[in-house]
Every structure is written in structure tokens, then in C-alpha cells.
Amino acid sequence: MNLNLDYSFLTWGVVSAFFTKGLIFSVQLTLVAMIGGIVLGTLIALMRLSGKKWLVMPAAFYVNTLRSIPLVMVILWFFLLIPLLIGRALGTELSAIITFTVFEAAYYSEIMRAGIQSVARGQVYAGYAVGMTYRQTMQLIVLPQAFRNMLPVLLTQTIILFQDTSLVYAIGAYDLLKGFEVAGKNFNRPVETYLAVAVVYFVICFSLSMLVRRLQKKIAIIR
Amino acid sequence: MGNWDWQVFLQDTGGGQTYLQWLMSAWGWTLSVALLALIVSLVLGSLVGILRTLPNKVLAYLGETWVELFRNVPLLVQLFIWYHVIPTMFLSLRAVPSFVLVVFALGFFTSARIAEQVKAGINALPKGQRYAGLAMGLTLPQTYRYVLLPMAFRIIVPPLTSESMNIIKNSSVAFAVSITELTMFAMQAQEETSRGIEIYLAVTGLYFVSAFSINRLALFLENKVRVPGMLGGGK
Numbered sequence: 371m372n373l374n375l376d377y378s379f380l381t382w383g384v385v386s387a388f389f390t391k392g393l394i395f396s397v398q399l400t401l402v403a404m405i406g407g408i409v410l411g412t413l414i415a416l417m418r419l420s421g422k423k424w425l426v427m428p429a430a431f432y433v434n435t436l437r438s439i440p441l442v443m444v445i446l447w448f449f450l451l452i453p454l455l456i457g458r459a460l461g462t463e464l465s466a467i468i469t470f471t472v473f474e475a476a477y478y479s480e481i482m483r484a485g486i487q488s489v490a491r492g493q494v495y496a497g498y499a500v501g502m503t504y505r506q507t508m509q510l511i512v513l514p515q516a517f518r519n520m521l522p523v524l525l526t527q528t529i530i531l532f533q534d535t536s537l538v539y540a541i542g543a544y545d546l547l548k549g550f551e552v553a554g555k556n557f558n559r560p561v562e563t564y565l566a567v568a569v570v571y572f573v574i575c576f577s578l579s580m581l582v583r584r585l586q587k588k589i590a591i592i593r
Numbered sequence: 594m595g596n597w598d599w600q601v602f603l604q605d606t607g608g609g610q611t612y613l614q615w616l617m618s619a620w621g622w623t624l625s626v627a628l629l630a631l632i633v634s635l636v637l638g639s640l641v642g643i644l645r646t647l648p649n650k651v652l653a654y655l656g657e658t659w660v661e662l663f664r665n666v667p668l669l670v671q672l673f674i675w676y677h678v679i680p681t682m683f684l685s686l687r688a689v690p691s692f693v694l695v696v697f698a699l700g701f702f703t704s705a706r707i708a709e710q711v712k713a714g715i716n717a718l719p720k721g722q723r724y725a726g727l728a729m730g731l732t733l734p735q736t737y738r739y740v741l742l743p744m745a746f747r748i749i750v751p752p753l754t755s756e757s758m759n760i761i762k763n764s765s766v767a768f769a770v771s772i773t774e775l776t777m778f779a780m781q782a783q784e785e786t787s788r789g790i791e792i793y794l795a796v797t798g799l800y801f802v803s804a805f806s807i808n809r810l811a812l813f814l815e816n817k818v819r820v821p822g823m824l825g826g827g828k
Contacts, residue, residue, distance in 0.1 A: 373682045438758075438804050439797055440765035442776050447797075450789045533667035539769060540780070547670060561681050564673045568666050575665035 375565070379557040388556075392549025393570075395463060399545070400532045403470035407531075408524065410471065411478030416508065418483055429479075436476035442540050444473050449541045462543035466535075474531055481523050485516035522586040529578050533571065546570065601788040602795070612782055612792075619778035620799050626695055626774060627764040627803070631757055633700025634707050641704060642711025643737060656708065663705035669766050672698040676770045695767045703760055710752045714745035747818055754811035758804045765800075775799060 417429035436444065448469040453459045460468075489512050497507030517524075536547045544552075547567055554563030602613040644656035663671070675698040680686045718741060726736030768777040779796040783789040 438762075438801055440762040440776065440800060442765040442768065443779065443793070443797055443800065446776070446779060446783075447793055450783070450793065533665075536667040536669045537766070539669060540776075547667070551673075561678050564670070564677050568670050568674055571667055571670055572662070572665045576661060579665065 373561075375562055376559065377562055377566075379553075379559055379562075384553060384557075388549045388553035389546070390549075392544055392546040395544060396532065396535050396546040399463075399467055399470055399535045399538070400528065402467050403474045403531055403535075404528045406471035407474030407478045408482070410475035411480075412482045412513065414475060414479035415482035415486060418479070419486055433476045433479055436473055437480075441473060441534055442537050445469050445537060445540050448472070462538065462541045465541065466538045466543050470531070470535065474527075477527055478524065481520050481527060482516060484523075485520035486512060488519050489515045518589065521589065522582050525582045525585070526579070529575050529582070532578075533575060536571075597791060598788055599791055601786050601791055604786065606782075606785070612786065615773075615782070616775075616778060616795060616799075619773055619775045619796075620803075622692075622767075622772055622774040623761070623764050623799075624803060626692070626699065626767055626772065627761045629696045630699035630703060630764065631760050633696060634703035634756075634760070635753075637700065637704035638707025639711050641708035642715070643742075645708065645712045646715045647733075656712075660705045660708050663702055664709075668699070668702045668763055669769060671702055672766055672769060674698075691770045692772055695764075695770060695772055699760065699763060699766075703756060703763070706756055706759075707753065710749045710756065711745065713752075714749035715741055717748055718744055744820075747820060750811065750815045750818070754808060754815075757807045757811065761800065761803045761807060 414429045414432060417425040418433070420426060439447075445466065449462070449465050452465055452468065493511055493515070494507055497511045502510070535545055538545050539547060542548070550563040550567035550570075551560075554560040557563075602616065603611050606612055606615055641656045641659050644652045645660070647653055666674075672695065675694045676691060679694070680689070722740055722744070723736060726740035727733070731739065764774060765776040767774050768780060771777065773781075775796045779792055782792045786792065
């Protein structure tokens, strides 16, 4: 085994020139897709649980289709289709943000569906019994509990989402991975930069999953 | 957008084959990467999963570390490590074709998820089963082989099925190291022919077919190995 690592090229200038931009985009993409995905996913989950065929069918189609296509293909599809639909090219970054929001909504909706189903039926009846409308029952009683029960799972999915953002490589968007790769090519130190980016991803994802685990224990006690 | 041109698949790629033939060989690459990686991940994942349930603390800790390591780094980054870093560390691995490296990258990545399922399956069994095995005079390996694992693996067939379907989807990252599997085909053929929609539809369709076939196969297997009277079996 021979491994001569040389990180001498690594200065603050290099870090801010190559890595910061990529990290910011990866985090931005994760946060936007998380918030957009959870909102859209909750609506889709409500559609699937509505019991009305004309709502259930399209929602189920949406979720099942997106969940059976590789994310890379979905990224490529949107990158191809969005310019055809709006008539002009959209940057890789914006295209990635739209793709991830739409794609993650399918996964978040499955989590929210399980969360809504985990709320006891009596809660819904209680809401109706005190004269609340469907909307009020959902908004004030069911969704807050569903959201709370599913918080650890939603966050775990977000960690997976953060890892998956590296797949924007397929359309060449400048994310965390790309930043390190470009630096590796520029300084002719690809081995060092690939190792470094793996460590960065590991540290971020591992600490987040530790936090989620702690949160899970906390929530389990309160319930 | 309206006019289809499916004849694009009969065009010559310039290399003496049609795009349809190329598509089929790309499908073959996707399936081979996925199936070989599935074998690697099942073997490794079972081993690591079992390690994590052993009474030996050191071995259990080793298993935990393995899982955290392969679960917290994106698959694409792991693939680059296999492709760019490992061959410079071990010079003897320079000659290994990138196809093999992809199989290992995907197999190791998925082994962490399978280890998680295997551990859950073993822990789902009542503790008494382990004690009963040991009380009857079976050694620990025998207890695993004859008592715990046969039940644990039956329990985890459904999650393993979805992992197998994930492996087909995840094999798409192989495009990044120039394996001409379906995703790579989609990118290149789209560029060459400018018939992106037809090409992408065909590729997406093949991914559907592959994942669906695995799903059916697993369902068949699940019924085949079901213990009568248990786990919703009892026919």
C-alpha cells in the first residue's frame, strides 16, 4: 500500500475559491428541496388519503412513477424537458432545485402518509365532534401530530437527500463534490481531493444522523 | 414536441450497430452491474449484519463502524474513491477494469443497508430462540445457522426486495466512470441524435421493466420459502 498524500496546496484561498461555493449550493439545494418537498409531499399524502378516486389516482401515479426511476434519470429528464416547456434554457442550478423538490416530494409524501395514518382515528372524530371542518381537523389536530411523529424519519430522508445532491454531477452543476473535483484537477491532486470530499460528506452526514438519533430518543420519551 | 421519431433507434451509431442494439447492450451492462453488486452486498451485508448481533463487543463495534462508514458518504463519492484513490494505493489493482470497481462500490455501499436489515431481522426474533438453541447444546455458529438465520432471512425478504430494486436504480451512477450502462447510453445517444425524449423514454421504460421483474421474482421467492402458519403464510 502506498499513499503519499500532499495537502500542501490547501490554503484558505483555495478553500474559499473552490469549496465554499459548492458547499453553499449543496446546502441550499438540500434546504429548498426539503421544505418544498415536505409541503408538496404533505399535499400529495392528503390526496392519497382523501378516498376520492380522482385525487388518489394521480397522487399514487406521481409517487410510484418517481420512486421507480433512478434519480440521475429524473435529473436528466427535467434538464431536457424544462427548456422545451418554457422555451428557454434554465441554468443547471435552477434545474436541479426544481428536480429535487419534485422528486423528493414523492419520498416525503410516503413518510407523511405513514405519519397521518399513525394518528389515532379518534382524534379525527374528536375534531369533527367539536364542529371543526376537514381543513381545521387536518391543520390543527392531525398534521401537527403526524409531523411530530415523523420528524426523525423526515430528517433522515433529508440526510439522504443531502447525499443525493452529489448526483447533479450528471448535468455539471457546481456542488460540493464538483468544487473538490475542480480543485483536484487544477492542482493535479485528485486523490487528495476525493478523499477530502468523502471526509467532508461523512462528517456532515454522521453528525446529523447522531443528532437525529438523539432527537428520536427525546421524542420517544415525550410521547 | 409533438412529432415522434422512433426510427432513431434504427439509425447507425457510426460504430457498425444501431442505437437499438446499443440500448440492449447498455441494458445488459446495467443488469450485470446490478446483479453482481447485489451478490457482493448480500454476502457482505449478511456478514456485517450478523457481526452486529454477536455477544462479542469488539466484533459488534466493527460492524457498526462499517455501516456508518458506508452509509454516510454519497454513493457517487464512494465510486470515485474506488476508481481514483484505491488503484493508486494498491498498484496491483491498476489493471482491474472499471466495471469490477463499480460492482464493488455499489456492493459495499448497499452492504451497509443490507446489514441494517439483517440485524433488524435477527433482533426481531424472540430472545428465547437464541437461548433455546444454546441450551440444547448448539454452538453459537450452529445456533445462527440452524435457528436464527433461517427465520431472520424470511422476515427480511420484503426490505431486501426493495434494496434489490434500489440497486438497479443506483447502478445508474456507473455513468460517472464511463460504463456504457443505460444512463450513460441515455446521455450519449441524446447528444448524438438530439432525440432525447424517445431515448429517455426507452431507457426509463427499461428501468421500470428491470425493477418490476425483480419485484415479481422476489414475491415468488417469498411465497416459496414461507413457513406455513407464520408471517401471514399458513396456506
